[in-house]
Amino acid sequence: MDYELRTIQGCPNSGPALDLFRQALAAEGKDTGRVTVREVASEDEAQALRFHGSPSFIADGRDLFPAGSTPALSCRVYRSEDKMAGLPSAEMLRAAVRGVGPDA
Numbered sequence: 001m002d003y004e005l006r007t008i009q010g011c012p013n014s015g016p017a018l019d020l021f022r023q024a025l026a027a028e029g030k031d032t033g034r035v036t037v038r039e040v041a042s043e044d045e046a047q048a049l050r051f052h053g054s055p056s057f058i059a060d061g062r063d064l065f066p067a068g069s070t071p072a073l074s075c076r077v078y079r080s081e082d083k084m085a086g087l088p089s090a091e092m093l094r095a096a097v098r099g100v101g102p103d104a
Contacts, residue, residue, distance in 0.1 A: 001030070001031075001034065001059055001060050001100070002034050002036070002059070002060055002061075003021065003025065003030075003034050003035045003036070003057075003058065003059055004035070004036050004037070004038055004058040004059075005017055005018050005021055005035060005036070005037045005038070005055055005056070005057060005058070006037075006038050006039075006040055006049065006051055006054065006055065006056040006058060007037065007038070007039055007040070007054040007055050007056075008039065008040055008041075008053075008054040008073055008074070008075075009039060009041070011054040011055060011075065012086070013054065013055050013075075013086040013087055014037075014054065014055060016087060017055035017057070017087055018035070018037060020087055020088075020090060020093060021035055021057055021093065022035060023090065024090060024093040024094045024096075024097050025097060027094055028094055028097045028098055030097060040054070040073060041073075042073065043072065043073050045073075046071045046072055046073045047071050049071070050063070050071050051071050051072070051073070052067035052069050052071055052072070052076060053067075053069075053072065053074045053075055053076025053077075054074070054075055054076055055076060055086075055087070056076060057088075057093065057096065059097070059100040060100070062100065064093070064096035064097065064099075064100065065078065065088065065092075065096060078092070080092060
């Protein structure tokens with residue numbers, strides 16, 4: 001399975017998101033070496049990728065947190081417990097990773 005972190009230039013959550021993604025994958029016994037980072041650079045690219053903001057966590061081309069919003073070159077927020085945040089909680093991301101792949 002291939003994993004991708006999609007971000008935009010200047011996203012303050014890009015670095016922490018990559019660390020969080022690798023930690024979640026490792027905790028779930030997945031190969032952290034298969035994570036690539038893709039910087040989405042234009043609205044056209046955002047539309048083509050169905051990119052719902054930075055950071056987005058992708059597994060085999062599928063957004064781990066499907067969104068109903070219009071794709072856009074923007075920041076992304078996640079509902080974590082009772083608040084909104086720039087990253088999902090570690091447990092939310094682990095659960096999303098657990099829900100994909102042949103052993104899901």
